[in-house]
Amino acid sequence: MNEQLQLIKDSIKSIPNYPKEGIIFRDITSLTEVPRAFRATVELIADQYRDKPITKVIGTESRGFIFGAPIAIALGLPFILVRKPGKLPRATLSQSYQLEYGQDTLEIHKDAVSAGDKVLIVDDLLATGGTVEATVKLVRRLGGEVADAAFVISLPELGGEQRLRSLGVEPFTLVDFAGY
Ligand SMILES: O=P(O)(O)OC[C@H]1O[C@H](OP(=O)(O)OP(=O)(O)O)[C@H](O)[C@@H]1O
Numbered sequence: 001m002n003e004q005l006q007l008i009k010d011s012i013k014s015i016p017n018y019p020k021e022g023i024i025f026r027d028i029t030s031l032t033e034v035p036r037a038f039r040a041t042v043e044l045i046a047d048q049y050r051d052k053p054i055t056k057v058i059g060t061e062s063r064g065f066i067f068g069a070p071i072a073i074a075l076g077l078p079f080i081l082v083r084k085p086g087k088l089p090r091a092t093l094s095q096s097y098q099l100e101y102g103q104d105t106l107e108i109h110k111d112a113v114s115a116g117d118k119v120l121i122v123d124d125l126l127a128t129g130g131t132v133e134a135t136v137k138l139v140r141r142l143g144g145e146v147a148d149a150a151f152v153i154s155l156p157e158l159g160g161e162q163r164l165r166s167l168g169v170e171p172f173t174l175v176d177f178a179g180y
């Protein structure tokens with residue numbers, strides 16, 4: 001692993017049994033507190049897409065905003081917010097998705113994506129892939145194309161990478177962590 005990726009990985013604190021027993025929480029707040037690591041994270045992801053025909057960057061609430069917004073600025077592209085229900089003021093499209101127990105919903109402004117858009121989805125972490133699947137569906141329902149999906153962290157044992165591939169999207173991730 002190169003020096004920048006090692007710095008990023010070392011900056012992410014692991015909190016056992018949070019938010020519940022058996023989960024190891026991979027905490028990106030300890031990464032954003034290290035300016036060199038935060039900058040490297042944004043640059044490494046942005047560099048991956050500089051020469052690609054992306055038209056918009058989407059970030060998913062809330063941790064996706066922290067990385068998606070500076071990546072959109074670095075690429076000189078519009079930044080689109082996918083939010084939890086009831087937070088967006090204009091006409092929205094909603095997509096429900098399955099959590100471990102129960103359901104959740106994400107929303108996007110109907111006029112935020114349209115036919116011809118090639119979208120990069122950014123989030124901090126890929127676990128089961130439920131959040132990114134709902135975001136992919138929102139983009140496609142508006143006629144846009146999902147060009148790629150980028151994550152700071154992947155937890156490969158939770159199946160999100162496979163789930164995303166089954167939707168025809170290849171995940172780009174910086175660091176992997178074993179376990180839940
Ligand atoms: O791959 P998945 O199983 O869907 O899990 C990953 C999602 O879970 C976390 O968000 P969370 O819903 O906890 O919201 P937050 O960003 O507001 O903390 C994380 O930021 C990802 O968006």
Ligand SMILES: Nc1ncnc2[nH]cnc12
Nearest residue numbers: 024025026027125127180
């Ligand atoms: N283990 C984990 N750490 C941090 N955020 C998460 N979101 C889903 N699983 C997570």
